[in-house]
Amino acid sequence: MVDASRRGFFRGRPKALPAQRPPWARPEAEFIARCTRCNECIAACPTGIVVAGDGGFPTIDFKRGECTFCRRCVDACAPQALTRPSEDTQPWALVAQLGDACLPRHGVECRICGEHCDARAIRFQPRLGGSPEPQIDSERCTGCGACVAPCPVNALSVS
Ligand code: SF4
Ligand code: SF4
Ligand code: SF4
Known part of the structure; x- marks a missing residue:
């Protein structure tokens, strides 16, 4: 039998990297x-x-797709763990991050992520003697994650 303190443990925050909530x-x-x-x-x-993450708490998995900010998850949340108190409340402070696996950093031409970014937050800067490298404009990036799944080498994350 699991005592109350153990149940409290299972409801606790995962010890690994903080999960990205909706x-x-x-x-x-x-x-x-x-x-x-x-x-x-x-x-x-x-x-x-x-998706259901550690402990069964909902977690975002950008490898499955993007957030369109449709707010259906918020509307579905009866206990208001997700809540949007005003029109101005931002969904999160996430921004795409570029990793070293990015193909142009290894001399291979690729612009796939830029083609998926509706916010036009990914620009490709010409480089002398190399493939143009993506640069993420953190002011424009909405953290939607649309660039994550299409990247052929998993070079993008959102945090
Ligand atoms: S806002 Fe819409 S697309 Fe984004 S996580 Fe919620 S339900 Fe999914
Ligand atoms: S899709 Fe991936 S490999 Fe291609 S430019 Fe973007 S981050 Fe780099
Ligand atoms: S997270 Fe969304 S807005 Fe940001 S760079 Fe990727 S596709 Fe563009």
Whole structure:
């Protein structure tokens, strides 16, 4: 039998890297306290990027697709672990990050991520003697994750 303290342990925050919660999530401790793991946000997400993560709490997986900021997950969250108090409330502060695996850094031409970025946050700077390298404009990037899955070498992450 699991005693109350152990149940509290299982509801605790995962010890690994902090999970990325769905957009408009409350701060992590509040989110964990409110989320009942009902999976309604998972069912509501049309792009399928909300998955059950550690402890069954919803987590974003950008390898499955992008966030369109449709807010269906927020609307589905009865205990308001996800909440959007005003029109101006930003979904999150995420920005795409470029890793060393990026093909142009190894002399291979590639512009796939730029073709998937509706926000036009990825620009390719010409380089003398090399393939143009992507540069991410953090002011424009919405953290939607649309660039992550198409990258053939998993060079992009969003954090
Ligand atoms: S805002 Fe829409 S696309 Fe983004 S995680 Fe929520 S349901 Fe999915
Ligand atoms: S899709 Fe990937 S490999 Fe290609 S330019 Fe973008 S980050 Fe680099
Ligand atoms: S996360 Fe979205 S907005 Fe940011 S660079 Fe990638 S595709 Fe563009």
